[in-house]
Amino acid sequence: MFKRALFLAAVLAAPVWAAPVAPDAAAVATATKLRDQGVASDTGYQLLESLTTEVGQRLAGTEAEARGRDWAAKKMQALGFTNVRIEEFKVPLWVRGVETAEVTAPTPQRLVVTALGHSGATPAAGIEAEVVRFASFDDLVAAPAGSLNGKIAFLDHYMKPTQDGSSYGAFGAVRFVGPSIAASKGAIGVVIRSLGTNDARVAHTGVTDWENALPAVPVTGGSKVVGAKIAPIPAGALSVPDGDLMRQLFARGGPVRMKLVLTPAFKGDGVSGNVIGEIPGRSAPDEIVLIGGHLDSWDLGTGAVDDGAGVVIAMAAAKLIKAQAPQGPRRTVRVVLFGAEEIGGMGGDDYGKRHAGEKHVLAMESDFGADRIWKITSRVADTGIPTVRAMQRVLAPLGINPTTDNANGGGSDLAPIGPTVGMLTLHQDGTHYFDLHHTPDDTFDKVDPAQLAQNVAAYAVTTWLAADSDVAFGPAPAPKK
């Protein structure tokens, strides 16, 4: 019965697939060429080698991120993009200090730790206290007010790999708001089990939100509210194997104590910025198909997978289109490399403010690594659906599942350009993404050139078919909740 219902749904959907209104045969033929050129091209891989070798990590607000902008602007010029520009904005500058953690009881054990983004600092000599373990985020939420006074909280969880990355959503609250909730209950420090999915002994950083947990619970103990934030306490991530070790120590039943030294600091304002370049449209240059990634990275690796990959996928895809159609597609292809995504999507916010009045037709962001794309979903107006189907048909030979999901599109940097713009998501395989995400292991050697090239091909095809078109992709339906 269930299978029969599915079959009927497929039959009902079939007319849309069988008789697309657009695009025309010439546009599809060009898309097919772009696909085949994309998988054979090493432009993305060479750009990524250059970015990670010649610039390296690009922490938001730092001089390293500025060097990344210079690199990107120069490469865009060299690739033949026009209107290349950098749009700067201010961000809070937070930098890492000393970071060590050790179990002091029941037995000495050194742990691998790294400060979470926007963590508070311990004194230089560190803090030493009893540790309270929470097996889940819900257990932390349920802990009584004041119950963590003078203690260090260890936030454990059970994140495992998922192809769609959904376990990051399921367990992410541990990092996003766990530290501020622990602080609100009196904790003097927090260590989380890294949001990681393999057994490498590296810790996963990532930003922590000291604002949005505030209404949830009354603030107790020594914790303070400063303005709209809870005052950050020292908050670090332990490597997954160290999380296992903590579990084993707690399983023995006695008290566990920890010494924690984390001395990051806010250094006032830093400068971040977005880098923009275009392939101007040949007949409707004011209509924009936006593709991009984010240029900033965390500081532990070289930002190859997060999000050097997204940066070079967008650049290489636009370059293929430029080479294939020197006069440009009908509309403008705009490549936007966002700054300061990792510390709160600030590049997306700045872009949204500056470019609010422009005619964005469709937008896509690559920010889930360098592994192959396995499905395409959309969030476009009905008028755009036939073009999405055409994209899916051209890309099916690359192992990319067509779907009829039209409530799933967008990226963290795209939300600010407005809810009415059409969005596509080219879903990358995330099975191994959280092995590397926000760790020292996010380096160039982790990227497979063939999988990266498949991404370039998919972005070239989708970008071309949207840009060489006159159909409307917006207003988009509401995103899936």
Place this chain on the structure above:
Amino acid sequence: MFKRALFLAAVLAAPVWAAPVAPDAAAVATATKLRDQGVASDTGYQLLESLTTEVGQRLAGTEAEARGRDWAAKKMQALGFTNVRIEEFKVPLWVRGVETAEVTAPTPQRLVVTALGHSGATPAAGIEAEVVRFASFDDLVAAPAGSLNGKIAFLDHYMKPTQDGSSYGAFGAVRFVGPSIAASKGAIGVVIRSLGTNDARVAHTGVTDWENALPAVPVTGGSKVVGAKIAPIPAGALSVPDGDLMRQLFARGGPVRMKLVLTPAFKGDGVSGNVIGEIPGRSAPDEIVLIGGHLDSWDLGTGAVDDGAGVVIAMAAAKLIKAQAPQGPRRTVRVVLFGAEEIGGMGGDDYGKRHAGEKHVLAMESDFGADRIWKITSRVADTGIPTVRAMQRVLAPLGINPTTDNANGGGSDLAPIGPTVGMLTLHQDGTHYFDLHHTPDDTFDKVDPAQLAQNVAAYAVTTWLAADSDVAFGPAPAPKK
């Protein structure tokens, strides 16, 4: 023709397999029981969890290694071993300090580095110098005297995984004597590409020999000879991905400069020791079958794979024999857990001196990780061969290849007990061993309980058949060169 020749060789070898002189059917039946109990037992895994959780790293000469000895002696008592004792000896105590490395030109890049064992120290502020890359050990050897004056040498190589671990032999000189050779040519510091075989961003430590390279080349530049040693210079290992990055930077052709901070120090004498326990022989207690591993570890991980695994394999195998034969086998089974193996085989040396006059019949050491055993080789007198064949037949169902190689047996801690003692080697699969070896990643979570249990089964079978026997396994033939 080639296949036919192989077939004939097998036929010619067959009589040895078909008509073993020993052991008798009862001994084989017991061995078969021990095999099946071994693969079903979690004793080794539980011991390893305990050692790595309750003790952790066990650097030679430190208080942590002493806690390891106490742990081992208590566990041996609890397992019912007799004559449990600790035999202490002095070792040089070397401890790690601050360790950072960064490329300063052509672009800033932070590198993951760790000091090699017995490295010299930089000033606290570090050293900064031009780096000279050597693509191979031979290139370093060929460098002219004085050519590294004032420079940092980067010793690159191309080690890849091998099942038998032979690539460690092929490329090991880079670590063993590369730093002293570089020092002899005037280098003020050395970084090697880690002797590692995966892409994890962890550095592989390991001891460096400042003595045995000396005769090779005249000492030049600022380097000094002190006694029989070249004075240690700062010597570190970069992670494999950082080695790749260095290669990429050198491929651009310009000068590469590095700042290196390594502040380890020798702290005078420390105490190490061997831990010994026995299952006394029921009728020939003075004849000894020795099995063991080494108790010390490097300090970066928790010494789970190197060599906590060997420690617990020997302990669990002896425990199985004790349970199966409460009166003991004919000969004594002696479990020896060596101290200070990592810094130069000092536990083996001490054991050899103290126990030189005793009747060692056969010896085996497990020191190649926790993965499955895939073949057995021997180095025993002709009289021992039929028993080796019987061991191989009992173990073949565990996927362990029988071989007729009788020139391959022993371990680094066994050499000092004399060349005449029979030796077996139960070869573990080393394909992934050098992913973890001497790194922070050497932790309990890397151990597969089923593979560890297979090891326990194999040691129980071989130990039992050697101990419940009266055949001579020595004098052993010369080892294979």
